[in-house]
Amino acid sequence: MLKKERHAFIKREIDIHNKVLSSDLSGQLNVSEDTIRRDLQELEDAGLLTKVHGGAISKSIQFSLHENAVYSLPEKQSIAEKARSLIRDGMIVLLSGGTTIIELIRSLPPNLRATFITVSIPTALELLNHPSSEVIFVGNKLLKNAQMSVGAEVIQKLSEIKADLCFLGTNSIDVQEGLTDLEWEVIEVKKAMIKNSRKTISLSISKKLNTVQRLKICPINEVDILITELNPSDEMLKPYRDQQLTVL
Amino acid sequence: MLKKERHAFIKREIDIHNKVLSSDLSGQLNVSEDTIRRDLQELEDAGLLTKVHGGAISKSIQFSLHENAVYSLPEKQSIAEKARSLIRDGMIVLLSGGTTIIELIRSLPPNLRATFITVSIPTALELLNHPSSEVIFVGNKLLKNAQMSVGAEVIQKLSEIKADLCFLGTNSIDVQEGLTDLEWEVIEVKKAMIKNSRKTISLSISKKLNTVQRLKICPINEVDILITELNPSDEMLKPYRDQQLTVL
């Protein structure tokens, strides 16, 4: 087997699997690992892959992940656009925390006169920039990571409210498991938010669809509306439509 | 599984959920938690996430409006230095809003374990960066300009507290008129803060000394300690010393 042939084989493997292991290749091609390493070195010099300890990985994968690690802003803006059309003058609206919610607030028309209630500090800060809406913060002990208030006091206060809409910047949503999250105290507050508003709207970028975390907020049928950046008729959303959710 | 693959997986999880737990990842990737910790360390070094106790969180979620230009920064830092020496472990401390207060918070030793209570959103946000203190936000309707909560509910809640210290980022202070401010609703809250703490400390850059505004918070003798960037024996501070204020 010629060197060129080996190189072609390796390139094909990278295309298919996005990675190769030196040990695998050594077996498949019947040459020593030293030779494979030299092959990988040459292919890397030619800019066709990235060598790592143990083998090599595709260059494209590497790059796409790097760029993707930034915040999915366009998706969130697209979600915000759809979400804001649900809010009308005079409504009482509960907002959770999260970057998607921040984008929603930024996209609100300045002359909208609604009352927003939140437990999230960053959300509150963003709401303060809105000229004509009223902002109410339900305070208590603040949770460091989540930057929101939690505890019995908050839940008590929320129970005195009957909101029209509740927007949740979702962490994880799944047809089987419903809405899930990581922290007990956060869960408790989100439950109360859902309970005390007429409609619950989950804002999820599609990457978060069909993901599950440790703790359950509510089953899927307690969510009234699901908003993603996808087209509502997208195949990926079918399971949710089948569960009677309105998908926007 | 290659190390880089694990890294890619972790990055994706962070991207989706803003947070990962070492224990989860250890299970999902079938490696020891030590390895996960080393992975997180490397990703942090690469600037892709922030490591925290138990796992890591997304960098994008780290709210840092840290660059908001603070005027008279050196003076305010000098004030912050003096003020922080008054706070001890276990104390309950009321904080108002304002950039001087923000500087005070930034200058706090990371291992200080105190309970901070505030009504100001920017103050709360800054406090959330402090690793070991507890933060309580007294919420209600938020005032847009002052970025703080106001109203009867707040005053009621404050009255249930007995704090050790109350730091006021002063707007105007004058020997004759005492502390004064511009907005009715703000005044009401500050009155309540003063009333419900053992000691009141006014933080004032010297430019604000001997200035008066429309509405009165309290007479000068209700302030226990006055902190400015000046030397305590400065001539300018003599009238305040004469009124039995402790000047630092």
Next chain:
DNA sequence: AAAAATCATGCACAAATATGCAAAAAAAGT
């Protein structure tokens, strides 16, 4: 204040790597 969880650190061991060298294979020149 005690208990549990999480962390940093050093160590050991295995896997993977780089390097020099020599044998084998291929290419080139005579």
Next chain:
DNA sequence: ACTTTTTTTGCATATTTGTGCATGATTTTT
């Protein structure tokens, strides 16, 4: 055909890397 030269390959060796475990320190929770 037969050297001579160049390229390729495998092996031995020392080095580096990745991983898990033990330990004691730190942090969090109770």
